[in-house]
């Protein structure tokens with residue numbers, strides 16, 4: 001019996017399945033016994049591949065999910081009287097159920113942004129009360145690359161933020177859940193927009209780009225992670241069967257699978273944008289720089305559209321919706337979606 005096919009929608013790159021090369025890599029390490037908790041040759045190989053990107057000095061720690069990568073990464077470089085400065089739209093602010101605050105104890109100081117991107121001026125707006133014991137002390141600036149709004153920081157924009165951050169005794173954290181999409185958008189490697197631009201702590205994502213599960217916390221400054229292994233265990237993110245996360249990362253990085261997947265997802269978003277942008281009543285609201293398209297559409301057509309191609313409403317009030325493309329989005333999906341959208345508009 002053939003398995004029923006689930007229709008592909010535009011709700012999230014998380015809704016996509018797993019790339020076949022990743023599944024194959026997991027199956028390939030599935031023989032025999034190896035030492036648990038990461039002391040195995042597969043983990044060694046994956047860590048070596050990540051060192052090759054970020055440098056031998058990087059501290060690399062696999063965890064299960066992106067929220068854990070952010071929360072543990074931030075907690076490990078802060079004290080509860082510190083603050084983390086981030087955009088109002090940051091995943092750590094809106095979509096992690098308060099976990100960053102609960103586990104780090106830090107206050108999040110948010111900035112309104114037009115496009116999900118922080119600037120030095122926005123960060124500077126929170127730089128008061130320094131040394132004043134009644135005020136939380138800014139310690140980390142957190143940026144998301146690519147952002148929750150599908151936009152992408154240029155390397156220069158990251159560097160400017162890093163310089164300001166470091167000049168004020170703070171650290172720069174990058175939520176890289178979609179770092180592959182950003183690298184493809186900028187036609188650069190992971191190194192240039194992280195180590196090269198001054199990022200200190202990175203949540204290095206794989207799940208949204210074809211992996212089954214697994215993210216890495218990468219400390220680009222090794223001095224910051226001397227006790228992280230205890231924090232990861234206490235944070236319930238030390239995988240006993242680590243080889244399966246490691247195998248996924250090895251396959252993700254080998255032969256640039258990450259790049260092929262992200263190139264496809266970004267390209268599909270551009271196609272989607274082109275297919276819907278001239279439909280009367282559809283207004284694309286954000287620059288399409290990675291794998292997301294945002295648009296305002298008439299609210300009355302949303303339920304029927306969602307029935308065939310599920311997606312989320314981003315802002316009920318303005319009827320702004322978000323359409324995400326994935327490594328497995330097909331041109332037929334876009335054509336069928338655009339033609340349904342056009343039909344419902346008429």
Ligand SMILES: Cc1ncc(COP(=O)(O)O)c(C=O)c1O
Pocket residue numbers: 014064065066067068070091092144147148175177178207
């Ligand atoms: C920007 C960003 N960061 C982090 C995460 C967290 O990932 P997870 O759902 O694996 O905790 C997500 C998930 O959607 C995300 O979009």
